[in-house]
Amino acid sequence: MFEKSTWIRLPRNVVVGHGVIDDAVDVVDDLHLQGRPLFVTSPTPREVAADPIADDFVAAGIEPAIVTIEKATFDAVERVIEAAEAEDAAYLVGIGGGKAIDIAKMASDHLSMGFLSVPTAASHDGIVSNRGSVPDGDTRHSVAAEPPLAVVADTEILAEAPWELTTAGCADIISNYTAVMDWRLAKRLKDVEYSEYAAALSEMTAEILVDNADLVRPGLEESSWIVTKALVSSGVAMSIAGSSRPASGAEHLFSHQLDRLAPGAALHGHQVGVGSIMTAYLHGGDRGFWRNIRDALSSIDAPTTAAELGIDDETVIEALTTCHEIRDRYTILGDGMNERAAREVATKTGVIG
Numbered sequence: 001m002f003e004k005s006t007w008i009r010l011p012r013n014v015v016v017g018h019g020v021i022d023d024a025v026d027v028v029d030d031l032h033l034q035g036r037p038l039f040v041t042s043p044t045p046r047e048v049a050a051d052p053i054a055d056d057f058v059a060a061g062i063e064p065a066i067v068t069i070e071k072a073t074f075d076a077v078e079r080v081i082e083a084a085e086a087e088d089a090a091y092l093v094g095i096g097g098g099k100a101i102d103i104a105k106m107a108s109d110h111l112s113m114g115f116l117s118v119p120t121a122a123s124h125d126g127i128v129s130n131r132g133s134v135p136d137g138d139t140r141h142s143v144a145a146e147p148p149l150a151v152v153a154d155t156e157i158l159a160e161a162p163w164e165l166t167t168a169g170c171a172d173i174i175s176n177y178t179a180v181m182d183w184r185l186a187k188r189l190k191d192v193e194y195s196e197y198a199a200a201l202s203e204m205t206a207e208i209l210v211d212n213a214d215l216v217r218p219g220l221e222e223s224s225w226i227v228t229k230a231l232v233s234s235g236v237a238m239s240i241a242g243s244s245r246p247a248s249g250a251e252h253l254f255s256h257q258l259d260r261l262a263p264g265a266a267l268h269g270h271q272v273g274v275g276s277i278m279t280a281y282l283h284g285g286d287r288g289f290w291r292n293i294r295d296a297l298s299s300i301d302a303p304t305t306a307a308e309l310g311i312d313d314e315t316v317i318e319a320l321t322t323c324h325e326i327r328d329r330y331t332i333l334g335d336g337m338n339e340r341a342a343r344e345v346a347t348k349t350g351v352i353g
């Protein structure tokens, strides 16, 4: 008897475009959300978006509470939960980069409340995903969480954000190629749960972005449009899979380890992009594929070397040789690389000098 079942949880409204921040109150109305929202944001996104949206809510007779977080930690999730209870919030709105949105997402899951995702940077594909990503000591958790009820992505705000945030989002998408290779490998070797639909959607998203790389240019609002659609599509792939597998393989393990070894040195998307060059090499040897990843990254101005990340060569080697321990996720790294092999892949791909 066939007894499999699955829930694919997706946002109801995805509102993308010029000036759509002004529609936030209408989106809440459309979702029939009642009561007071708690905005979860961080310092710059607060100025850029949270305060202006709060003014619109006040004008509509709704008084939002606001909490500002600095880091994506379980403590921050706890602070938001406490603030939501203290302020008698009925739903949450995550406004900012990946960290603010992840915290709102996980807190709303804990509180069994809806949340809205308002990205102020096209820097990561967690905008619509049903996962939160949190470092915790030596490990990194991919936490099952609420997907947003709605996304409000204002391309005017996204286009005005520092350009490197957009190139980081592009690199997070380009890394889907190697994430899916790792997922297929894990399916073959470890029989992990696998969805061909999610894998195909994730790869196709990367393909479309790379095909449109010419249109991804600083100061061009259309770039934010293209990148945001790709980020949404990649998040949907994660929701279909019920895991971050379609968008997170060994290149993400490498990035998560860099976050521990060199905190704050580079953006998530940039780190996974450089990781992807090296894991593509591991998958394909000296054949051309890793060069395609590197060229796609450089065509949108994303870093392709340790120096461009602002990370020294030895830290790259340490991350490569230890990152398989970050979580129990089988990838091309298997049970880990030794130092000589790590040096070879990093040198051959030009990541270290």
Ligand SMILES: NC(=O)C1=CN([C@@H]2O[C@H](COP(=O)(O)OP(=O)(O)OC[C@H]3O[C@@H](n4cnc5c(N)ncnc54)[C@H](O)[C@@H]3O)[C@@H](O)[C@H]2O)C=CC1
Residues within 6 Å of the ligand: 042, 043, 044, 045, 048, 072, 096, 097, 098, 099, 100, 102, 120, 121, 123, 124, 125, 126, 127, 129, 130, 131, 132, 133, 134, 157, 158, 160, 161, 162, 165, 168, 172, 238, 244, 267, 268, 269
């Ligand atoms: N849950 C998921 O599925 C996913 C989660 N992530 C997580 O997201 C995080 C990475 O996201 P990021 O956005 O790169 O990091 P982030 O949230 O730290 O943002 C990077 C910086 O950009 C600033 N910023 C945001 N909007 C701005 C604007 N309009 N103008 C000026 N500055 C602005 C932020 O204040 C922050 O200082 C990581 O923790 C990563 O693990 C990434 C991908 C998927």
Ligand SMILES: O=C(CO)COP(=O)(O)O
Residues within 6 Å of the ligand: 125, 126, 131, 132, 133, 134, 141, 142, 172, 244, 247, 248, 252, 253
């Ligand atoms: O960054 C992500 C996908 O781009 C999420 O991945 P993790 O599950 O590795 O945190």
Ligand SMILES: [Zn+2]
Residues within 6 Å of the ligand: 124, 125, 172, 247, 248, 252, 268, 269, 272
């Ligand atoms: Zn990512």
